Amino acid sequence: MTLSAAQVAPQKPWQSSPKEMAPTFLLLLASLAASVAVVAITPMKGKLAYAFLFFIFGTASLSIRKWRIRGRAAAADAIVSSIALTGATLVFTPVISILATTISHGVKGLHWSLFTQTMFSASYQDPISAGGLLHALVGTLYLILISMILSVPMGILTALYLTEIKGPGANFIQFIVQAMSGVPSVVAGLFIFASIIVTTPIKASAIAGAFALSILMIPTVTRTAQEVLLLVPNDLREAGQALGATQWKTVATIVVPAARNGLITATILGVARIAGETAPLLFTIGGSDKLNWNPFKDYQGALPFYVWKGLLMGTPESIQRAWTGILILLILVLLLFVAARTLGGRRMKSK
Amino acid sequence: MAEKVAPPSPREITTKPRVSDRVFRGTVTGVGMLSLLILTLIGLFLALRGFQTFKSEGISFLTGYKWESVTSDSGKVTNVFGVGAMLIGTVLIALVALFVGVPLSVLCALFLTFYVPDRLKKLLVSVVDLMAAFPSILYGLWGYFVLMPMAEYWAKLLYKYLRWIPIFDAPQPFFERSPFIAGLVLAIMIIPIVTSVSREIFAQTPLDRIQAAYALGATRWAMIKTVVLPFGSSGVVGGAMLGLGRAFGETVAVFSVLNVVFKANFHILYGAGGNVASMIILKWGEAVGDETKALLAAGFVLFVLTLLINMAANSIVKRTLKSGK
Numbered sequence A: 001m002t003l004s005a006a007q008v009a010p011q012k013p014w015q016s017s018p019k020e021m022a023p024t025f026l027l028l029l030a031s032l033a034a035s036v037a038v039v040a041i042t043p044m045k046g047k048l049a050y051a052f053l054f055f056i057f058g059t060a061s062l063s064i065r066k067w068r069i070r071g072r073a074a075a076a077d078a079i080v081s082s083i084a085l086t087g088a089t090l091v092f093t094p095v096i097s098i099l100a101t102t103i104s105h106g107v108k109g110l111h112w113s114l115f116t117q118t119m120f121s122a123s124y125q126d127p128i129s130a131g132g133l134l135h136a137l138v139g140t141l142y143l144i145l146i147s148m149i150l151s152v153p154m155g156i157l158t159a160l161y162l163t164e165i166k167g168p169g170a171n172f173i174q175f176i177v178q179a180m181s182g183v184p185s186v187v188a189g190l191f192i193f194a195s196i197i198v199t200t201p202i203k204a205s206a207i208a209g210a211f212a213l214s215i216l217m218i219p220t221v222t223r224t225a226q227e228v229l230l231l232v233p234n235d236l237r238e239a240g241q242a243l244g245a246t247q248w249k250t251v252a253t254i255v256v257p258a259a260r261n262g263l264i265t266a267t268i269l270g271v272a273r274i275a276g277e278t279a280p281l282l283f284t285i286g287g288s289d290k291l292n293w294n295p296f297k298d299y300q301g302a303l304p305f306y307v308w309k310g311l312l313m314g315t316p317e318s319i320q321r322a323w324t325g326i327l328i329l330l331i332l333v334l335l336l337f338v339a340a341r342t343l344g345g346r347r348m349k350s351k
Numbered sequence B: 001m002a003e004k005v006a007p008p009s010p011r012e013i014t015t016k017p018r019v020s021d022r023v024f025r026g027t028v029t030g031v032g033m034l035s036l037l038i039l040t041l042i043g044l045f046l047a048l049r050g051f052q053t054f055k056s057e058g059i060s061f062l063t064g065y066k067w068e069s070v071t072s073d074s075g076k077v078t079n080v081f082g083v084g085a086m087l088i089g090t091v092l093i094a095l096v097a098l099f100v101g102v103p104l105s106v107l108c109a110l111f112l113t114f115y116v117p118d119r120l121k122k123l124l125v126s127v128v129d130l131m132a133a134f135p136s137i138l139y140g141l142w143g144y145f146v147l148m149p150m151a152e153y154w155a156k157l158l159y160k161y162l163r164w165i166p167i168f169d170a171p172q173p174f175f176e177r178s179p180f181i182a183g184l185v186l187a188i189m190i191i192p193i194v195t196s197v198s199r200e201i202f203a204q205t206p207l208d209r210i211q212a213a214y215a216l217g218a219t220r221w222a223m224i225k226t227v228v229l230p231f232g233s234s235g236v237v238g239g240a241m242l243g244l245g246r247a248f249g250e251t252v253a254v255f256s257v258l259n260v261v262f263k264a265n266f267h268i269l270y271g272a273g274g275n276v277a278s279m280i281i282l283k284w285g286e287a288v289g290d291e292t293k294a295l296l297a298a299g300f301v302l303f304v305l306t307l308l309i310n311m312a313a314n315s316i317v318k319r320t321l322k323s324g325k
Helices: A018-041 A047-070 A072-109 A134-165 A170-180 A185-199 A206-231 A234-242 A247-258 A260-275 A279-284 A303-313 A316-350 B019-057 B084-115 B118-133 B136-162 B179-203 B207-215 B220-249 B252-257 B276-284 B290-323
Strands: B067-071 B077-081
Touching: A018 A047, A047 A072, A047 B136, A072 A316, A072 B084, A072 B118, A072 B136, A072 B179, A072 B220, A134 A170, A134 A206, A134 A247, A134 A260, A134 A303, A134 A316, A134 B019, A170 A206, A170 B019, A170 B290, A185 A206, A185 A279, A185 B019, A185 B220, A185 B276, A185 B290, A206 A260, A206 A279, A206 B019, A234 A247, A247 A260, A247 B019, A260 A316, A260 B118, A279 A303, A279 B276, A303 A316, A303 B136, A316 B118, A316 B136, B019 B077, B019 B290, B067 B290, B077 B290, B084 B118, B084 B179, B084 B220, B084 B276, B118 B179, B136 B179, B136 B252, B179 B220, B179 B252, B179 B290, B207 B220, B220 B276, B220 B290, B252 B276, B276 B290
Parallel strands: none
Antiparallel strands: B067 B077
């Protein structure tokens, strides 16, 4: 006799029912009331006091309840649970605050001529309706494009070396790539200044900036690409070899196409890594306020540089510019991030 | 009646790769080695350009507190370059960042690994990754306009109640742009990397041990205490060191919220600190000639410092991840 569907309806006996949740909820409410009361009668004041007292009262009351029901170990468990929850809350609060302040400050300065004008004829101290950041957008676009051309092939080929060739030096190169991902951005800028700008005919320009950014982008692309290539099942490689394909054919026609979405994700993550970098640009692009269509010559502007100038200038108008600039930069980064996530997610599903 | 079939001529079997393969392997290996070349070149060029400074200043480049380039009326330039105060400041700020950031990251990683339902977990992990993708100048801007007013108040509280502890004392009650505030901003910036490394390591905890602990009647905390933490602690140390490397090299965000002063200051609440990376961009604007070289030398010091920390951190993390398999 087979079981009917009604009999096997899944149950989750370990989950607390609403009836069991009620005391927890009441205790939290009571601790909130208690903290308000304590703040009212003692000299303590401010949001900090509320948060602190609520944490203390909430943790204490919940753990005492657990102690009475299930003993000491359960009480310790309850305390740690609420500490972990508090820790996670403290981690996520700044993210919300950062997003909220950037949006609320940034949208005040948004207007269409931002995208059609440059700062050539306007000063940072002017109201934000004068001038725009077209030059910075063009600069950032150039920086991203050139960095991609430089670092994506190199990153993916390095990843192929680490996953497909696995030569005698693979472990060492892996180590080097990891070390490279820790190079401070300011050092990347200084290096390009000391090596390229001082000694070669290439002066401060978009391409010099892109060189510096590539140093930061290559390790990101390599590491993500490597992870993706490792996900390609070995059966596929063996199938290719069994059909008589050379390694080159196997990699080019089987492994790389199989990992295509992941490799695009690697590229996007690399771009997200460098799109907002400021420090290397301070040494390498010159930070022009003029529109410059030539990425190989003359000073270039960039969005982070625009924000940086606005912040350093320190007047209310220039700071408004900084917020608006960072909002546009943040939108760019968010778009890249979501794109990387969706592509990555699709790959996981198709597996 | 069998027809005679000529036996197939013997084939030569070889393991020698074809030309296309040799080209492929050669190219990929060559590109793979490029990253080594780049890393070497970074060290080489910065050391080369900074060599003159190292020679003229000697060890006092690392221990001296003064950074001066004075041109007298007769046109003679007197230079004194020392990054001692900046190194002290860098370490101090990084320690504040670790002290605040690492416990929060570990708690957050535990929370994400063992407490959160799967659906919410995916979202929160994305948020942590997003934190890592925020531009550092965004942290600087936010730190200056949002965090600093709050942190100043916290600093006042610490000063009021804990000033008997030497590091919370201050020569004057001036708390703006202090190492404490810079450390807090950095703490938020290192949280994503420490959290994701810790999470990765906690997730590698052998499942049979976790289930054994539960089967013996352990609560969640007892399981974490007896299984997860002993297994993952060295990996967390590695993650913290990765964060430390990040904290040493961070530039723009620290510069935005720190008052760089060429003096050794151990009072974290007092608004005068140092930071090698911030000092470099502070001085870069007006630097000419020898001072530029000295700044490149400072960059070299920073490079070596972060490189060593990162290498140590990576090997620790790698070892822990391996021990779980």
